[in-house]
Amino acid sequence: MNRVIRHVRGQALVFLMPLLAVLAAAAWWTFExxxxxxxxxxxxxAADAAALSAAVWQARTLNCVSTTNRAIIANEAxxxxxxxxxxxxxxxxRMLPGAAAITAYVPYLNAATSALQRWWTAFDRAxxxxxxxxxxxxxxxxxxxxxxxxxxxxxxxxxxxxxxHETVAAVDPRxxxxxxxxxxxxxxxxDWGRFTSFYGGSWRWRxxxxxxxxxxxxxxxxxFTLSPLLGSRLLRFEKRAGTELLDFETWRGIDTLxxxxxxxxxxxxxxxxxxxxxxxxxxxVGSARRGEHGGAWRRNPRASRIAESSIQRxxxxxxxxxxxxxxxxxxxxxxxxxxxxxxxLPASARRGAAALLGFDRVTxxxxxxxxxxxxxxxxxxxxxxxxxxxxxRPERRxxxxxxxxxxxxxxxxxxxxxARSTERTAAAALDGAPxxxxxxxx
Numbered sequence: 001m002n003r004v005i006r007h008v009r010g011q012a013l014v015f016l017m018p019l020l021a022v023l024a025a026a027a028w029w030t031f032e033x034x035x036x037x038x039x040x041x042x043x044x045x046a047a048d049a050a051a052l053s054a055a056v057w058q059a060r061t062l063n064c065v066s067t068t069n070r071a072i073i074a075n076e077a078x079x080x081x082x083x084x085x086x087x088x089x090x091x092x093x094r095m096l097p098g099a100a101a102i103t104a105y106v107p108y109l110n111a112a113t114s115a116l117q118r119w120w121t122a123f124d125r126a127x128x129x130x131x132x133x134x135x136x137x138x139x140x141x142x143x144x145x146x147x148x149x150x151x152x153x154x155x156x157x158x159x160x161x162x163x164x165h166e167t168v169a170a171v172d173p174r175x176x177x178x179x180x181x182x183x184x185x186x187x188x189x190x191d192w193g194r195f196t197s198f199y200g201g202s203w204r205w206r207x208x209x210x211x212x213x214x215x216x217x218x219x220x221x222x223x224f225t226l227s228p229l230l231g232s233r234l235l236r237f238e239k240r241a242g243t244e245l246l247d248f249e250t251w252r253g254i255d256t257l258x259x260x261x262x263x264x265x266x267x268x269x270x271x272x273x274x275x276x277x278x279x280x281x282x283x284x285v286g287s288a289r290r291g292e293h294g295g296a297w298r299r300n301p302r303a304s305r306i307a308e309s310s311i312q313r314x315x316x317x318x319x320x321x322x323x324x325x326x327x328x329x330x331x332x333x334x335x336x337x338x339x340x341x342x343x344x345l346p347a348s349a350r351r352g353a354a355a356l357l358g359f360d361r362v363t364x365x366x367x368x369x370x371x372x373x374x375x376x377x378x379x380x381x382x383x384x385x386x387x388x389x390x391x392x393r394p395e396r397r398x399x400x401x402x403x404x405x406x407x408x409x410x411x412x413x414x415x416x417x418x419a420r421s422t423e424r425t426a427a428a429a430l431d432g433a434p435x436x437x438x439x440x441x442x
Contacts, residue, residue, distance in 0.1 A: 036350070040381055043345050046171040047385035048416060050164045051341040055387035055414035057163050058192075058339065061156045062389060063410040065324050068149040069207075070408055072321055075142040076211045077219070079317060080251055082131045082138075083281050084219045084243040087253030089124045090310070091241070091279025095257060096120055098276060128281075128312075135283050136316035146321035150198075153324055157192060161185045164341055174349040178382060180427030181342030191337040195330055196407065200322030204248045207323050210408055211245065219243050221294030222255065236260045236270055240304075242294030249319040250284030252311075254293040256303035275303035280311040284319060325407045334405050338388045340419065342427040345381040382433060386419045 096117040100110065164185065168175050177185070199206040212220075221242035228235060238260050243253035257277040260270040290297055296304045326334075389412050391405035403409060 036381075039345060039350055040383065042172060043175060043343055043381055043383040044385070046168055046175050047341045047343045047383040048387075049171060050167040050343070051339050051385040051387035052414060052416055053167045054160045054163045054339045054341070055389055055416075057159055058156065058337065059389040059412045059414045061152055062407065062412040064152050065149045066407045066410040066412070068145045069323055069325070070410070071145050072142045072323065073207070073210055073214050073408065075138045075145075076207075076245075076320065077214050077216075078138050079135050079283065080211070080215055080219045080243050080245070082135050083251045083253045083283055084222075086128055086131050086281035087241070087243065087255050087279050087307075088222065089120075089127050089279070090281060091255035091257070091277055091307075093120055093124045094279060095277035132283070132314050132316050135314070139317040142321055143318060146323060149324060153196070157189050160188065160192075160339065164339070168341075168343060175343050175345055178342045178344035178427070178431045180430035180433075181340070181344075183430050184340035184342060184423065184427055188337055188339050194327060195337050196324045197327040198322060198324055202248075204320050204322065206325055207320060208245055208248060211320070215243075223294050233262060233270060237276070238272075238299055240294050240296040240299045242292065242296065244291035244293060245320065246284075246287035246289050246291055250282055250287040251317065252282035252284075252287070252291060252293075253280060254291075254296050254304055254307045255279045256296045256300040256307055258300040258303045260299075272300050272302055275300065275306055278303045278307035278310065280307040281314075282311055283314040283317040285315065286313060323407075326405060331404070331406075334391075336388050336390065336405075338386050338417070338423070340423050340427065341385045341387075342431070343383050344431070347380050350381065382428075382431065384419050384424060384427065385416065386423065387414060387416050389413065390415050 096113065100113045100117050165177060168177060197203075219242075222239070223241065224239045226237040226239075227233075228237070236259075237257065239255075239257045241253070241255035243251060246252055255278065256275065258272045259274040259276055261273045262268045263271055290308075292298070293304070296307075330336075391409075391411055392413060393403060393409075393411050397403060403411075
């Protein structure tokens with residue numbers, strides 16, 4: 001009996017060894033599948049990081065251009081205020097002698113008016129050249145700002161693809177932008193060019209409109225009407241003045257004061273009779289066009305002609321700069337450029353169990369060496385990510401109005417968004433991947 005038991009020992013190994021082989025193979029391929037999932041997730045994370053980094057640069061570019069545009073508009077308002085102040089000062093210098101003549105026989109008041117006249121003459125002589133220097137300096141600064149904005153905008157076409165490639169390389173050098181991904185970056189560059197427009201030359205109406213909306217009341221018009229005879233229509237003093245941007249190249253201010261009386265002494269409409277005071281100033285390359293200037297040319301035409309002829313032309317300001325803003329199509333239907341990143345991990349670079357365990361070949365009992373698979377599947381891995389920039393105020397406006405996107409407000413931020421099926425299929429077609437699988441939302 002003991003002899004039979006000894007012969008039975010070890011016979012279970014015949015069944016155990018195949019079972020162990022099957023378990024080892026299952027463990028091997030389970031580990032391989034886990035590595036594939038890990039590699040795929042890392043590829044997706046790299047695509048997200050690359051797309052979001054590129055969108056951050058895009059948002060920074062839009063915020064930079066918006067900030068410089070706002071600075072240029074502020075500088076234009078300063079120049080307009082300076083021209084207005086020069087025109088008003090010249091008007092005051094001509095009005096005070098008339099006031100001194102009227103108060104010649106009024107004690108104390110005549111002395112005060114005469115002293116004010118002398119002081120204002122000295123003040124105006126110092127004020128005029130000082131403000132012209134301010135206008136020249138401000139104009140030079142805004143030219144530099146406009147140049148910086150143009151350089152930043154143009155460089156973005158080159159920088160965004162570089163950011164994508166450098167981010168991918170920093171995450172994992174094995175990851176590369178696929179052929180479809182490269183094509184999508186080219187498509188993004190075309191969208192970036194259509195997203196904005198360069199408002200220059202006769203197209204500077206866009207920034208002129210923004211400038212006019214930014215002017216204060218004193219600059220836009222400084223009018224008043226005075227009826228000394230208790231509101232009767234027999235006598236009226238009308239002050240008409242304002243500063244305007246003519247032909248995008250010249251800021252011109254005109255101040256006029258005239259005496260108005262009825263056409264037929266007592267009856268008829270009031271009309272300008274006597275120009276009492278006037279003043280004018282401008283800065284720019286010059287323009288033959290006449291502006292409204294608060295209705296000066298319409299209500300006080302004689303005083304306006306005298307004021308215009310008295311202007312000492314200045315050429316310190318170089319005109320309204322050309323600037324970037326959203327295109328007309330984008331202001332109608334807002335659709336910012338989308339940065340589509342499609343990455344590929346070549347099958348030869350995938351890290352499976354063989355690479356991680358330190359060997360990639362095994363020897364059979366016959367002595368033949370067999371190469372182990374590098375991954376838990378065959379073929380390259382792909383991952384897609386899309387990011388864009390959105391226009392969003394950090395807080396609501398106090399007046400409750402909704403602010404439309406523009407390059408005059410630096411409220412741009414980056415955001416990851418879901419890829420569209422058209423973007424997936426277009427990139428997959430160029431990569432030779434199954435289009436039906438790429439179109440499935442993920």
